[in-house]
Amino acid sequence: MGKVLALKTSLLAVVGFCLVSGGSGAWAADDLTGTLKKIKDAGSISVGHRESSIPFSYYDDKNQVVGYSQDLVMMVIEAVKKKLNLPNLQVKLVPVTSQNRIPLIQNGTIDIESGSTTNNLERQQQVAFSNTMFIIGTRLLVKKDSGIQDFPDLKGKNVVVTAGTTSERLIREMNEKQGMQMNIISAKDHGESFLTLQSGRAAAFMLDDALLAGERAKAKKSADWVIVGTPQSKEAYGMMMRKGDDQFKMLVDETIAKAETSGEAEKLDQKWFQSPIPPKGLNLELPFSDDMKELFKSPNDKAFQ
Amino acid sequence: MLTLASGLDWNIFFKPAFDGSGTYLRFLLIGLQWTLLLSVLSWILAFVLGSIVGVIRTFPGKFLPTLGATYVEIFRNIPLLVQLFLWYFVLPEIIPGLGTWFKQALSPVVQQLVTGVLCLGFFTAARVAEQVRSGINALGRGQRGAGLALGLNLLQVYHLILLPVAYRIIVPTLTSEFLNTIKNSAVASTIGLAELSRQSQQLGEFTAHWYEAFIAVTVLYGVINIAVMVASRFLERATRLPGYVGGKD
DSSP states (O other), rough: HHHHHHHHHHHHHHHHHHHTOOSSSOGGOOOOOOHHHHHHHHEEEEEEEEEEETTTEEOOOOOOOOEHHHHHHHHHHHHHHHHHHTTOOEEEEOOOOOTTHHHHHTTOOEEESSSSBOHHHHHHHHHOOOOEEEEEEEEEEEGGOOOOOSGGGGGOOOOEETTSSHHHHHHOOOOOOTTTOOOEEESSSHHHHHHHHTTTEEEEEEEEEEHHHHHTTSSSGGGEEEEESOOOOOOEOEEEETTTHHHHHHHHHHHHHHHHHHTHHHHHHHHHHHHHHHTTTEEOOOOOOOOHHHOOOOSOOOOOO | SSSOOOOOOOOGGGGGGSSSSSHHHHHHHHHHHHHHHHHHHHHHHHHHEEEHHHHOOOOOSSHHHHHHHHHHHHHHHHHHHHHHHHIIHHHHHHHHHHHHHHHHHHHHHHHHHHHHHHHHHHHHHHHHHHHHHHHTTTOOHHHHHHHHTTOOOOOIIIHHHHHHHHHTTTTTHHHHHHHHHHHHHGGGGGEEEEEEEHHHHHHHHOOOOOOHHHHHHHHHOOOHHHHHHHHHHHHHHOOOOTTTOOOOO
């Protein structure tokens, strides 16, 4: 008994010594909590990404995950490697959908999600959001010669939205309050919404402007389609993490804030929104908005609604 | 850390739905109504069409049985989701006049329901046809010959002798096929019909309470299917024949 105890004490001493002398990272190993501890223990980080959220997170023609949000989350991964002193950290990329991304964060399948997820108050009750990566406005995609300029022109028309988006909620509200007698079609995903628009079933497609630009880039003749209308809402895209994990959130927030204030994020904005992007080499030509300028000056994690 | 962040919140079903239709509970029940409507209409189509195809597969000669077999192989071997996509997106494009009328004159909900019924009905008909065919083949071959020898024509033989028994033999498989139809009706969510599974996804999207949404939809499908199962037990008991499957000698 006594021997075992002595052994334990000496072991503790050794461990303690190692901790004191080897404290090159910001936190010693036993100070880690939550996600960072899980990553350290597993030697791997699981990152949720989207499959076709152009240009935020999607597969390019070589089946690699690319995009604005993907570039930003790579910076986060670098920061995690540095903090945990794990240069060989294994990165697992997990494709997620808008239906499973929150459950997968909650049950620990993925440690962070970086795609095109809106930070809103309902979701904040379930998950945590990083500093905002991007701000969009909800607008309309229409055929160039359709004559639709803005939302009032939609009276009596068929309008398609992607099920479960803020646009769906907004357009249904507008329809009811202003008696516009629109037929609202809610399609399964953005690709199907655009197909519904292209096939003539709907006269307009309402969604986040950046995603509309991404969908337009997939069209056979992109020039036939234009984005119009006064933005009906602003939305803040953030990375998603588990709730109540301040240590990990702080690291992610710092990384994003640094990218935004240092001009790195603006370069990414240029790369993904104002230059030719894979797979077809199309330029989305989405100008750097005033909201984005404001955000990059003072990064924050506030939701708009 | 890996458990649910905030526990389950069942009050979510009593909060107002995003589309102003009432509470989320009501919202789910509206979805349930669409699921039942779609399933019943599809089943009627499947039963009628499947019976015809199943019967002609057992007709004498070559042409009609081959036609029936071709139908079954096509509709049974193409995945349901692909079939729905073909009905909804491809078919209206390749029938110029009618397709354009369908897309533009009809309201989206009607388009979705009609497409869903046609797709699910034609798909299930292939499966019903196989059951009807095997029901007929399960009868002794002599029955057909005896009927014809009595001077009945072929349709009378089917109507008066073969089908009344064949249908009774296949009641158990038909009822389970109806259960399949109810579950398969969830594919209509992919073309935007606001049926049960779509409504539960919407509930998840707008409240972020995904677990509650999944659990509620599971329970609701369970309730419908148990109700159908109980009803089918009665039907099976009422129609079974002595000397055949499920019957007492």
